């Protein structure tokens with residue numbers, strides 16, 4: 447099948463690539479761009495391991511075609527760290543032990559990035575509602591909630607000047 | 615999982631999209647949120663030759679109010695319902711429903727119009743829209759036409775839309791004062807389709823007497839079901855406990871569930887009874903000003 451040209455900004459870098467329309471966004475990121483931080487978990491739109499941010503919305507990259515990202519901005523877990531400094535969420539997952547095997551973590555981080563960007567003082571219920579599309583089979587979610595709370599507090603204190611800065 | 619190959623089109627106007635659907639014929643599929651279509655393409659349950667992606671058509675992502683109606687444009691996503699003030703205050707039934715559809719990530723892509731256009735009796739918005747008495751606007755080569763929601767679901771996975779028509783808007787009349795609604799869904803876990811779901815929207819004349827009742831049922835039949843007998847029974851009655859129980863039994867008798875992994879037909883029918891009674895009580899509270 448004929449390839450089509452797309453122009454996508456990923457973590458601030460523009461890419462002009464020819465792709466097949468049926469190529470999934472997650473495969474484009476991992477295989478064409480070699481950004482393997484975005485994981486493939488269930489591949490059936492259920493687990494959220496492949497979550498990335500497209501034009502400010504957290505979406506499942508296994509349930510979008512790369513061609514849909516033409517002319518849009520994508521942010522992946524590789525885009526969180528800025529100038530060698532961890533994002534408050536990354537710091538939170540480290541401080542609060544928000545991961546064990548780490549497989550769900552990139553998705554949890556990207557969901558949190560958008561969520562805390564719009565609500566940096568969430569209740570525990572709001573956090574649990576926000577992460578209900580991201581499955582974790584290790585932690586029981588307790589430390590993930592704590593990691594979000596840690597990050598939210600850091601963001602309120604202005605420890606990170608970013609908040610929603612990178613949301614394109 | 616990799617879908618079969620297809621040709622991709624990305625029209626910039628509605629006219630262009632309709633013209634494409636007309637030109638490409640029945641092998642073309644419209645792509646909006648993609649949250650039903652893409653999983654089905656990955657499983658190769660559907661393999662359209664052409665995809666017409668409407669996401670780049672500007673001006674379709676609205677939730678607005680005019681002429682006594684709430685209007686939901688083709689590209690309004692489920693998550694917009696969750697954060698809309700007018701939806702929260704005037705259409706709690708819609709806000710209830712949006713919260714229990716799939717998960718937040720799916721909701722940030724999936725469209726409300728796509729939830730109806732997919733024609734799946736397991737989807738939650740059809741029941742909601744039946745209860746609210748919504749109309750859908752279809753745009754095709756001959757222009758626009760309005761379809762009453764009760765005529766929109768003729769059969770399993772089919773809708774009243776022609777192949778070259780696009781569902782461009784859902785139109786819902788603003789409820790009169792003293793109205794209330796509620797959506798209750800039993801799901802095994804977040805993101806699961808309903809074992810059964812019940813949408814209720816009522817309007818009261820005075821403290822207790824019901825002047826209009828809308829009841830829609832999710833995933834208990836080949837199509838979304840409008841519980842017409844229960845609705846007619848409630849109209850003009852005082853909503854006391856006995857009346858509510860009788861209406862709930864009627865709604866249960868109007869459901870046509872089947873045995874499957876989510877439960878037996880008998881269990882689901884009884885679930886419709888229980889959920890209808892609870893949703894009616896919740897709607898009644900809200901109609902009287904409660905939350």
Ligand SMILES: Cc1cc2nc3c(=O)[nH]c(=O)nc-3n(C[C@H](O)[C@H](O)[C@H](O)COP(=O)(O)OP(=O)(O)OC[C@H]3O[C@@H](n4cnc5c(N)ncnc54)[C@H](O)[C@@H]3O)c2cc1C
Pocket residue numbers: 490491492643644645646647648649650651652653688714715716717720723724725726727728729730731732736737738739775779780781782805806807808
């Ligand atoms: C993990 C998961 C869980 C889910 N759980 C639920 C749930 O609990 N409840 C529920 O209701 N849904 C659920 N869904 C389905 C999801 O809500 C639907 O995908 C969505 O509502 C369909 O809208 P869409 O915009 O994604 O449509 P698409 O997937 O883009 O399209 C679906 C179908 O409708 C057609 N179509 C779409 N838009 C239009 C239009 N404007 N005019 C004409 N035809 C159109 C398409 O051609 C296609 O045939 C779930 C999905 C996933 C992936």
